[in-house]
Amino acid sequence: MLLLAAAFIVAFVLLLYMVSPLISPKPLALPGAHVVVTGGSSGIGKCIAIECYKQGAFITLVARDENKLLQAKKEIEKHSINDKQVVLCISVDVSQDYGQVENVIKQAQEKLGPVDMLVNCAGTSVSGKFEDLEINYFERLMNINYLGSVYPSRAVITTMKERRMGRIVFVSSQAGQLGLFGFTAYSSSKFALRGLAEALQMEVKPYNIYITIAYPPDTDTPGFAEEKKTKPLETQLISETSSLCKPEQVAKQIVKDATQGNFNSSIGSDGYMLSSLTCGMSPVTSITEGLQQIVTMGLFRTIALFYLGSFDSIIRRCMIQKAKSETVDKTA
Numbered sequence: 071m072l073l074l075a076a077a078f079i080v081a082f083v084l085l086l087y088m089v090s091p092l093i094s095p096k097p098l099a100l101p102g103a104h105v106v107v108t109g110g111s112s113g114i115g116k117c118i119a120i121e122c123y124k125q126g127a128f129i130t131l132v133a134r135d136e137n138k139l140l141q142a143k144k145e146i147e148k149h150s151i152n153d154k155q156v157v158l159c160i161s162v163d164v165s166q167d168y169g170q171v172e173n174v175i176k177q178a179q180e181k182l183g184p185v186d187m188l189v190n191c192a193g194t195s196v197s198g199k200f201e202d203l204e205i206n207y208f209e210r211l212m213n214i215n216y217l218g219s220v221y222p223s224r225a226v227i228t229t230m231k232e233r234r235m236g237r238i239v240f241v242s243s244q245a246g247q248l249g250l251f252g253f254t255a256y257s258s259s260k261f262a263l264r265g266l267a268e269a270l271q272m273e274v275k276p277y278n279i280y281i282t283i284a285y286p287p288d289t290d291t292p293g294f295a296e297e298k299k300t301k302p303l304e305t306q307l308i309s310e311t312s313s314l315c316k317p318e319q320v321a322k323q324i325v326k327d328a329t330q331g332n333f334n335s336s337i338g339s340d341g342y343m344l345s346s347l348t349c350g351m352s353p354v355t356s357i358t359e360g361l362q363q364i365v366t367m368g369l370f371r372t373i374a375l376f377y378l379g380s381f382d383s384i385i386r387r388c389m390i391q392k393a394k395s396e397t398v399d400k401t402a
């Protein structure tokens with residue numbers, strides 16, 4: 071009986087591997103490709119642009135501040151591998167007006183040809199307790215992190231579908247896989263990207279277009295330095311569970327996953343566990359990935375329960391600490 075079950079499982083796995091070419095996309099060749107990176111003037115976005123440029127791509131950088139854009143352009147151009155490569159800069163706020171964003175994409179396509187890969191990396195974060203966050207932050211983060219990814223994607227999708235090729239990357243966050251203390255506004259805007267990515271992937275897969283959603287942990291960037299200034303202690307302590315990454319490292323992983331057409335892009339062992347644990351109904355891009363999810367889910371849920379327990383105790387300890395220092399203040 072046991073033997074029969076084992077034989078059945080082996081046959082099943084073999085069958086899966088036989089159909090695997092059907093679900094594994096052909097990698098995108100970066101040499102000569104046109105890659106648009108929003109938020110390409112700083113941090114992770116800039117490193118993604120450098121990584122693509124090093125592999126021979128033509129780059130369009132999109133962000134608001136023109137000086138930062140020019141600075142980044144100079145830095146990226148140091149990594150050229152041939153004298154035909156171009157870095158184009160366009161200044162626009164991706165979160166404001168769809169018409170503006172559509173124009174910018176048109177300009178970029180006129181100069182450097184149709185977009186082969188769009189990386190939506192413009193984004194920002196604010197942390198604080200739900201009742202302390204100014205109410206307009208909830209709108210602002212949705213505008214920048216969510217709509218700021220919808221607009222550029224919407225502007226490139228028709229041409230991608232016509233050409234039967236393309237890649238679109240959304241940069242979410244580990245805080246887009248689990249909601250955590252201090253991130254009521256940020257986490258929701260990053261979770262929204264997951265819904266967008268899944269729905270869009272289902273629509274565009276028959277057109278040979280592949281979507282990647284990346285979930286980086288804390289990454290050492292100018293944006294992160296800014297965020298640290300106002301981060302609640304609880305958020306900081308919980309976030310430290312996951313290690314601090316270098317933007318170059320995160321960028322390399324994202325570019326690799328995007329060119330290969332992987333739906334999920336994560337980094338590190340906690341990134342791997344989180345992605346496996348939260349895979350839900352997201353598409354798989356390889357049989358190995360699917361099998362790993364099936365086998366590890368129960369184990370990772372068990373580990374997750376311990377993490378959740380430790381997060382609760384961090385929050386409780388912070389509360390006690392605060393209460394203590396308040397009574398000291400009163401008696402002083």
Ligand SMILES: NC(=O)C1=CN([C@@H]2O[C@H](COP(=O)(O)OP(=O)(O)OC[C@H]3O[C@@H](n4cnc5c(N)ncnc54)[C@H](OP(=O)(O)O)[C@@H]3O)[C@@H](O)[C@H]2O)C=CC1
Nearest residue numbers: 109111112113114133134135163164193243288289291293
């Ligand atoms: N660093 C981290 O710890 C992590 C970051 N992430 C995500 O990665 C992405 C990049 O983060 P990071 O590199 O730290 O960020 P940075 O703050 O270093 O860079 C953000 C980039 O986005 C641009 N940008 C911001 N708002 C807009 C806008 N409205 N329109 C156009 N461009 C805009 C900025 O340029 P300008 O201001 O000139 O417009 C800049 O180029 C974000 O989406 C972030 O949420 C995810 C997980 C962890």
Ligand SMILES: CCCCCCCCCCCCCCCC(=O)[C@@H](N)CO
Nearest residue numbers: 195243244245287288309312340343374
């Ligand atoms: C099996 C289960 C494993 C569980 C591991 C849990 C790890 C949780 C850490 C959450 C870190 C959130 C980082 C957000 C980074 C970010 O987006 C901001 N820095 C934006 O600037």
